[in-house]
Amino acid sequence: MxxxxxxxxxxxxxxxxxxxxxxxxxxxxxxxxxxxxxxxxxxxxxxxTSYIDQSGADVWVAQTGVRNLHMAASSLPDSVVEAVRRAPGVAQASPILYATETISANGQRKIAYVIGLPSDTTMGLPATVRSGKAIPGRGEAVVAEDFARQAGVGVGGEVTIFGRDLRIAGISVGEGNLLNTVAFVSFDDFASVRDVAHVVSFVLVRTTPGASANAVTKAIEQSVPGVTALGRSAFAQEERQLVMAMAxxxxxxxxxxxxxxxxxxxxxxxxxxxxxxxxxxxxxxxxxxxxxxxxxxxxxxxxxxxxxxxxxxxxxxxxxxxxxxxxxxxxxxxxxxxxxxxxxxxxxxxxxxxxxxxxxxxxxxxxxxxxxxxxxx
Amino acid sequence: MTGFTLEVRDVTKRYGDGPTAVSAVRGVSLAVQPGEVVLIMGPSGSGKTTLLSMMGALLSPTSGTISLDGTVISALGEGRLPEIRLRKFGFIFQDFNLLSALSVLENVAIVAELAGHKRGEAREKATQILTELGLQERLRFLPEKLSGGEKQRVAIARALVNDPALLLADEPTANLDSAIGHEIMRILRRVAKEKGRAVVIVSHDQRIRDIADRVLWLEDGEFAEAIELATDPVCGMSVERAKATTAERDGATLFFCSRGCRAEFLGQLPTDGIDPASA
Incomplete structure (x- = not known):
């Protein structure tokens, strides 16, 4: 039929x-x-979540109650970094400073996650660098390729971040998105401009081989007071949920x-x-x-x-x-x-x-x- | 068993109730035998199409019964009628009513498929019937590419594909010229005589009277004087049974246009071939 x-x-x-x-x-x-x-x-x-996904950190440690990056502010005393390093299952811990700011170059303005990177860090830096270097020194910045293209700047050019003109030392790829771009400055510049001495925003943690992110987050939260620790995928999921809820x-x-x-x-x-x-x-x-x-x-x-x-x-x-x-x-x-x-x-x-x-x-x-x-x- | 293919008994069809009720068909009775061609004629609005619709199980009578091969189809529920229509009836329409999006072959085969035949089997059967009707070169054509006569032959093939007991034809020659109309009628007569199907035709067309075995006149929903035709076995002319000269042979009544034909049939003709009685 x-x-x-x-x-x-x-x-x-x-x-x-x-x-x-x-x-x-x-x-x-x-x-x-x-x-x-x-x-x-x-x-x-x-x-x-591409920055979080490619950060190289297995666990993100933030001020208590902070569970994502977008529109969040986290402030921890820098002593927390040492405390986290001593927690069981932690192989490496490195701080970053973070703020959402408007950056500009050649009249082009864009909202950016501005990351302050310590000079010796192996986590939280740009995953792919198209040209120049990954970790900016004092007076330098690394900006995303899409922003650099729109603004018509390259390595050696200038970008204004936190009201200061910084020399572009590197062009990164893969962290930007429709809503904002990502820019990297040196930890010290960030701290001095924002007047946040002895403070960090997040501590990025790499776990020891074989340790589970879940176990390490629990260990950190138990051993370090005043922090919230989340595994990378959980932290990224929180970020996505926040944006999805807004949209x-x-x-x-x-x-x-x-x-x-x-x-x-x-x-x-x-x-x-x-x-x-x-x-x-x-x-x-x-x-x-x-x-x-x-x-x-x-x-x-x-x-x-x-x-x-x-x-x-x-x-x-x-x-x-x-x-x-x-x-x-x-x-x-x-x-x-x-x-x-x-x-x-x-x-x-x-x-x-x-x-x-x-x-x-x-x-x-x-x-x-x-x-x-x-x-x- | 009555021996009739179709038996209509005292059938009435009334539309509406009370004083505004209109009777389209009133107390009509009719029996059709296998192999018989019955022509129902009558003026417009006489109830011909209503009667045909009831005979084809497309409309229920208000009263009376309609039986097909011994089954009272007028008493069957709506759920069983599609099966009856599919297997027991073949319809032929004035407007041909072919499915415009299907080819000639598909138009015929789809009815066999609806009856449960597998696709290949249905197509084989359809091809055979269409070939018998001279349409073997038109199998892939769409209806719009066919002449009126070809379309009606496709409709006849479609009507025959499930081997129905009864063919119901509504003005089958109305949209055809005289020659093609006669060809269609000859096909219908051949179907009745060679395949033993009963054929009921509703028509205004006087030209097809001589093809029918019986002509019935419907007027105001009732059969008026029925003119029954027969074919003279000697000269082939159509004759009115009531007025014809008759003879009996092997228990059957034969009808002749004249005493001359009757005499010739009975072997009584003078040697010079002239029948003085008919002169």
Whole structure:
């Protein structure tokens, strides 16, 4: 019985190519909206934690209650660094200073995570340096490549951070994101400009081989008062959740718009196709086709429209993911499996709902319609 | 068993209730035998299409019964009717009613597939019937590429593909020119006689009277004087049974246009070939 259903659905869809293309285009557009938005969010989310992910630290130690970087302020006495070093399972501990500041060069301004790095640190420094050096000395800074490109500066150029002009000593890659860039200055410059002597923001910890990050965080929190310690992945997760919570309403709203647009397009296309084929559905009823066959035709038509639209949306989003970085924009699209499943479920719901009215319409067709005179093939 | 393919007993179809009720068909009875071609004629609005719809299980009668091969189909629930329509009836329409998105072959094969045949089997069967009807060169064509006569032949093939007991044709020649209309009628008659199908035709077309075994006149929802036709076995002319000269042979009644034909049939013709009685 599937043969006639698929044959009729396919041919009905392709009978009016303009209607088919419009339907597919509409669905693809609507699903692209949802898929691209999710890909952007996933991409930005991954970018947001790239500094944490690439810091080389297994554990992040912060002031009590501080569980992320974004819009956070952590202040610990520098004595904490030694205390952390003595905790069980700690192989290395190194402090950084951190603040969110506006940096500028050649009139270009951007919000940045400004990191103050000790000269001898092996953690928290830029993961990849395109040119120059990774750890800035006094009066120097390392800036991200995307910012340097936008500002038209390079190694040897100047950037203003904390109101001071610093010489660019290195260009890093991979820490920037849509919301902010990352800039590195020397620990001492940071401390003197911000007047934060004997204070650190975070202590980055590398664990001893075989020690679990969880066990070490517990050990640090037990042995060092006034701190919160989190494993790298937990710290990154906290960071992502914070941003997602801030963007959640917008994402929900955009997804809802995409859902409604997709639903309207498919429903209209299938409804119009059913209306146009009303006499033929009546004919099939008269010839003995059961209701389930006819409903199957409607459902498969809606399902095929949505499936092709989904593939088109996926291709479009994947192409966008390649084009955007190629255009030099600090935006990464990441199509995650979870997002694909969500959009596929949304698409299936769209196909199902879009079929409700046409199925009711088909159910109400009187097979005796075949005896009514009219133009028929 | 009645020996009839279709038996309509005292069937009435009324629309509406009370003083505004309209009876489209009133107390009609009719029996159709296997291999018989019955033509129902009548003016517009006489109830022909309503009667045909009821005979085809597309419409339920208000009262009376309709039986097909001994099964009272007018008493069956809506859930069982699609199966009856699919396997027991073949429909042929004035407007051809082919599925525009399907090829000629698919239009016929899909009905066999709906009846449970596998795709290959359905296509084989459809190809065979279409070939018998001279459409072997048109199998891949879409309906829009066919002439009216070809479309109607496809519709006949579709009607025959599930080997139904009864063919119901609604004005099958109305959209065709005279020659093609006659060709279609000859095909329907051949189907009745060679395949033993009962064929009921509703039509205004006077030109097809001579193809039918029986002509019934429906007026105001009732059969008026029924004109029953027969074919003279000698000269092949159509004759009204009520007015024809008859003869009996092997228990069957034969109808002749004249005493001359009757005499020739009975071997009583004078040697000069002239029948003085008919002159």
């Amino acid at each position: 599937n043969g006639p259903v698929w044959l009729l659905a396919r041919r009905n869809l392709l009978r009016s190519r303009v209607r088919f293309v419009a339907s597919i285009g509409g669905v693809a557009l609507a699903l692209s909206l949802v898929l691209a938005l999710n890909a952007i969010v996933d991409g930005v989310s991954a970018q947001l 959640g309403d917008v994402i929900t709203m955009m997804n809802a718009i995409g859902f409604v647009v997709g639903l309207a397009v498919v429903a209209l296309a299938v409804y119009v196709a059913t209306l146009a084929g009303r006499r033929e559905y009546g004919l099939l009823k008269a010839l003995g086709a059961r209701g389930r066959v006819l409903y199957g035709v409607v459902l498969v038509q809606a399902g095929l429209s949505v499936a092709v639209g989904f593939l088109a949306a996926l291709s479009f989003t994947a192409a966008l993911g390649l084009l955007i970085p190629a255009a030099g924009l600090p935006l990464a699209l990441s199509i995650e499996p979870a997002s694909l499943v969500t959009v596929a479920v949304v698409a299936t719901v769209i196909a199902g709902l879009a079929s409700v009215l046409p199925v009711r319409q088909v159910a109400s067709i009187d097979p005796a319609i075949v005896f009514k005179r009219g133009v028929a093939p």
